[in-house]
Amino acid sequence: MRYAVPVAVAGVAAATISLVPALADSGNPDLPKITAEQLLTKVAASDTQTISGSVKITTDLGLPSFLGGVTGGGSLFGGAGGDDSGKGRKGSGSAADPKAQLTQLLAGSHTLHVAADGPDRQRVSIVEKAAEYSLIHNGDQVWAYDSASNQAYHSTLPKSGGKAGTDHAKQLPEDFPSTPRAAAQQALKAAGPNTSVSVDGTAKVAGRSAYQLLVQPKGGDSTVGTIRVAVDASTGVPLKFTLTPRTGGKAAIDIGFTKVDFGKPDAGTFRFTPPKGTKVTEDKAGEAALNDKADHNGTSGLEGLQGLNILGADWNSIAEIKVPKGALSGSDSGSSSERRGRNDKNVQGLIDSFGKHVTGKFGSGTVFSTRLVNALITDNGTVYVGAVNQDALLKAADAAAK
Numbered sequence: 001m002r003y004a005v006p007v008a009v010a011g012v013a014a015a016t017i018s019l020v021p022a023l024a025d026s027g028n029p030d031l032p033k034i035t036a037e038q039l040l041t042k043v044a045a046s047d048t049q050t051i052s053g054s055v056k057i058t059t060d061l062g063l064p065s066f067l068g069g070v071t072g073g074g075s076l077f078g079g080a081g082g083d084d085s086g087k088g089r090k091g092s093g094s095a096a097d098p099k100a101q102l103t104q105l106l107a108g109s110h111t112l113h114v115a116a117d118g119p120d121r122q123r124v125s126i127v128e129k130a131a132e133y134s135l136i137h138n139g140d141q142v143w144a145y146d147s148a149s150n151q152a153y154h155s156t157l158p159k160s161g162g163k164a165g166t167d168h169a170k171q172l173p174e175d176f177p178s179t180p181r182a183a184a185q186q187a188l189k190a191a192g193p194n195t196s197v198s199v200d201g202t203a204k205v206a207g208r209s210a211y212q213l214l215v216q217p218k219g220g221d222s223t224v225g226t227i228r229v230a231v232d233a234s235t236g237v238p239l240k241f242t243l244t245p246r247t248g249g250k251a252a253i254d255i256g257f258t259k260v261d262f263g264k265p266d267a268g269t270f271r272f273t274p275p276k277g278t279k280v281t282e283d284k285a286g287e288a289a290l291n292d293k294a295d296h297n298g299t300s301g302l303e304g305l306q307g308l309n310i311l312g313a314d315w316n317s318i319a320e321i322k323v324p325k326g327a328l329s330g331s332d333s334g335s336s337s338e339r340r341g342r343n344d345k346n347v348q349g350l351i352d353s354f355g356k357h358v359t360g361k362f363g364s365g366t367v368f369s370t371r372l373v374n375a376l377i378t379d380n381g382t383v384y385v386g387a388v389n390q391d392a393l394l395k396a397a398d399a400a401a402k
Contacts, residue, residue: 031202043238050118052114052260055255056110056255057253058254059108059109059253060251061252061253062369062372104126112126117265120137121269133147133148136271140158141157196215199214208239209234210232210239213229221389222387223372225248239260241256308320320382321383323382323383373385
């Protein structure tokens with residue numbers, strides 16, 4: 001389960017966390033008419049490299065409360081990636097590890113402060129009551145700091161020739177916020193033949209005039225109903241992103257600027273020195289993890305997914321994952337057979353209580369459903385997950401069993 005849920009929302013989270021769009025103001029500005037093709041071209045051609053502001057992100061995927069631990073920990077701050085002894089999950093060991101912290105954005109409402117100065121410098125700070133978590137990219141240096149636990153995480157990106165900024169931007173883990181332009185292009189990649197794209201009026205967003213781009217999947221098995229992107233009329237930068245499931249109701253993902261400035265952020269914004277007494281964890285395996293990115297089909301930061309395979313295309317894509325032995329039970333090589341058996345029963349009981357038992361040519365398994373993402377966990381240890389309905393998952397599993 002701890003692998004299934006992050007992979008299911010990885011594509012959505014990567015796009016939405018990076019896209020940093022925003023809350024709309026009242027009033028619809030009178031703007032020149034524009035076609036959907038012209039607006040898409042405007043987004044793709046946007047050369048805005050500097051931006052800063054405040055962002056509110058609200059996510060309601062319908063995840064049950066027990067998945068707080070699955071997606072990286074119960075609280076946003078203080079030990080999601082490990083404990084005070086520094087002994088966390090494999091590949092972690094720090095409460096400041098981005099792989100643990102950023103997954104907390106998958107539920108509830110959070111306030112972010114963001115800044116970007118080209119592809120080589122970005123910063124995002126997640127503000128939560130009296131605590132703050134910051135992730136800073138400056139050249140080949142990546143720092144993360146969790147004020148609640150006074151822990152920091154540091155990684156040096158590998159050099160690979162060419163211009164440093166371009167190379168480092170390409171090598172960054174995909175859960176690190178990139179420029180709004182790059183994120184918008186990524187989010188619109190699914191707008192293919194099975195998509196209706198139109199301009200649906202205008203809006204006032206964070207004090208700026210914007211066009212409303214409406215994206216709707218046509219037919220198919222996708223659970224996505226509509227995606228609405230407010231695009232700044234002047235710069236072409238996406239300012240608001242709202243995703244509503246096909247079943248309707250309130251948005252599953254709603255992200256946007258409450259304040260935005262396209263001026264160049266102060267250089268000090270991207271500098272970081274650990275406060276005195278901070279426990280710093282060095283990511284000595286960072287280069288190896290980044291080099292593994294191609295083998296994982298671009299899913300860096302998601303551990304144990306060497307068996308990942310993408311089935312289908314655009315809105316109907318399904319991730320097929322061969323879960324590592326022991327991952328579902330939480331056991332490890334040092335566990336006794338008695339402990340493994342106990343864990344297997346506990347986890348299976350948890351899955352059964354929140355899922356629906358199904359059978360097919362693939363054998364048997366359990367379907368776990370949210371408002372947007374559905375997952376099929378087969379008894380043989382394969383996970384099928386995507387923003388598609390249950391029937392699509394069962395068909396994919398049956399086809400793989402032939």
